[in-house]
Amino acid sequence: MNVTTITMGSARFPYRLGTGCVDQIVARLGELEGSRYLVVADTTVAGLHGNDLTERIRRSAGPADLLVHRGGEEHKGLGTLNQLTEAALRLGADRRTIVVALGGGVTGNIAGLMAALLFRGIRLVHVPTTVVAMLDSVLSLKQAVNSSIGKNLVGTFYQPVEVLADTAFFRTLSRREIRSGLCEVVKNALAIRPSMIDVLSANLPLDENYDDDVMRWIIHESIAAKAQVTENDMHERRQGLVLEYGHTIGHALEHASKGEVPHGAAIGLGMLAEAEIAHRLGMADRGLVELHRELISKVGVDLRFPADVNPDDVRLRLRYDNKRGYLNSAGEGYVMVLLKAPGVPLESEGLPLTVADRSVADAVVDEFAHPAAVAARPAEST
Ligand code: NAD
Secondary structure, eight states: OEEEEEEETTEEEEEEEESSOHHHHHHHHHHTTOSOEEEEEEHHHIIIIIHHHHHHHHHHTSOEEEEEEOOSGGGOSHHHHHHHHHHHHHTTOOTTOEEEEEESHHHHHHHHHHHHHGGGOOEEEEEEOSHHHHHTGGGOOEEEEOOSSSTTOEEEEOOOSEEEEEGGGGGGSOHHHHHHHHHHHHHHHHHTOGGGHHHHHHHOOOOTTOOHHHHHHHHHHHHHHHHHHHTTOTTSSSGGGGGGTTHHHHHHHHHHTTTSSOHHHHHHHHHHHHHHHHHHTTSSOHHHHHHHHHHHHHHTOOSSOOTTOOHHHHHHHHHTOGGGGGOTTOTTSEEEOOEEETTEEOOBTTBSOEEEOHHHHHHHHHHHHSHHHHHHSOOOOO
8 A cells, every 4th residue: 555644734644545455544543552443434335334343353353343323414413423432432442442443524522522522532433434534634624514404513633543444435325425526626626736737638438447656646646645735734624614615505515405405516606606707707707617617527527506506595504604704804795715716716815715706706606507598608818
């Protein structure tokens, strides 16, 4: 497995990446000398990979149990966390127990919090199985669950001791989930690491028949992109805010579509809309919008809002976006990440954020909901 050291402020941990390397994952877990291994997985991942991994750990690393939780955002809450921690303690967890988070970002966040809370902190190893988890959530120290009031509102920062990643886990992943992860890759390329764009574009679309070499390259580049903005900002409150690119309109769309638009696709459309806003505000040229359109459509995302999404709902959500609190000058505009060019975010008050004029952003949302209007608009040049 190839090893990269991840550094985020004072946190440092190895990220080992390979293909078809479950034996090496088990061997590495054994070297960590846990008194017991608690493999946490959702029901889907437990059936596909959890039983096998737990059995292999038991055979060659030490006592191991599989703790299964129901999957999906609706189960990423304190209720699930409580059930899992109680089960862990009943199974005899102690301070030398290792929590192995096997799965996507949902399991990673729940197991991350579980490891942070048991005995005020025991070792956490991430074994990510989705593209989103491998290149995004395991590279963040943010661990949170949802509350009835909103997403990711209850949590803390906690670091894993290792990330052990195998791209062969993607073989069982649906096309929808692979595409969702690829939208985050496009975000990394456009907002942080434009040197990725040509190779990425040449290799899209990537679906179930993905090439492992390409996947490892994508993950490697995404690790580098994320490191670039979080190395000195472990809490993602300064330069790391650029990772929110596409998320202002994307989150609003995700909510307004009531889950019909998956997270990654919503971020893809959010980036395209935000590029259009930057262009309308005179801050970016049309070429930037076209580059977004090319990459996002190559991933396989439909470039329109679904017909039943009401643009008023999207706009309502935009008013409550949590990035408002970062700028004193937020005023009546929407606070979002806007790019001047690939890899060049516009800045306000020393942060990669801009206050976008509300009427311009509202009009763009309307046009994405009624694409005929966009198509009919004469081409502009800057
Ligand atoms: P997820 O964990 O729900 O996984 C998506 C689906 O894929 C699930 O149904 C799961 O059962 C299934 N799955 C996982 N691995 C599989 C495999 N190998 N084969 C077949 N099916 C598999 O979602 P996700 O997209 O991985 O992550 C999204 C979550 O991550 C959100 O809750 C988000 O808040 C969180 N997240 C956190 C951070 C952070 O900073 N900590 C960053 C990004 C995302």
